[in-house]
Amino acid sequence: DSGVTQTPKHLITATGQRVTLRCSPRSGDLSVYWYQQSLDQGLQFLIQYYNGEERAKGNILERFSAQQFPDLHSELNLSSLELGDSALYFCASSFKALSNTGELFFGEGSRLTVL
């Protein structure tokens, strides 16, 4: 158990809908990262937060947004869903604070299926 909790584990929805994925980092970790992994694809970096602030952005679509709350949990919002958004969405947290100098602890992912 990595200590990172993601909910929901599975989600099935229709095109055009909006969903919210939630992540609770390990106790004491200030940084949260979101990744997308499509079938047979590698982990694509979406966005990173440190202590409530956005620190880095990857190839995140404009239809997607995220935030990190004062209690350090994070939410990834996906809107106007398309079939191609079906994927595993992973959250990871890191102990290291200001810079990206530590191992990442991953949750078990949220599997999103868009029909």
Next chain:
Amino acid sequence: SQKIEQNSEALNIQEGKTATLTCNYTNYSPAYLQWYRQDPGRGPVFLLLIRENEKEKRKERLKVTFDTTLKQSLFHITASQPADSATYLCALDNTGGFKTIFGAGTRLFVKA
């Protein structure tokens, strides 16, 4: 453009042999490089981290080398076991930024 390349072909080896996986990168200057293991449908699990000033690092049956001149890391699993079968991902930081970028991974099958 920046790239992290891992052998996309699966690696099949016999139990007891040493598995060697390769990670090459271009247009990065990472301060460190990491290796993770990922089982199907599960989140990646951290294995080893090696810094740019380290040539080699070991942990039990695992060994990682890091050559910043060649821009390459090698990941070795000695005395491999069927339980080592998984996808192995290399990852590096985007120096000056806050991203950890992953390669696509190499699938390892260890046959009993």
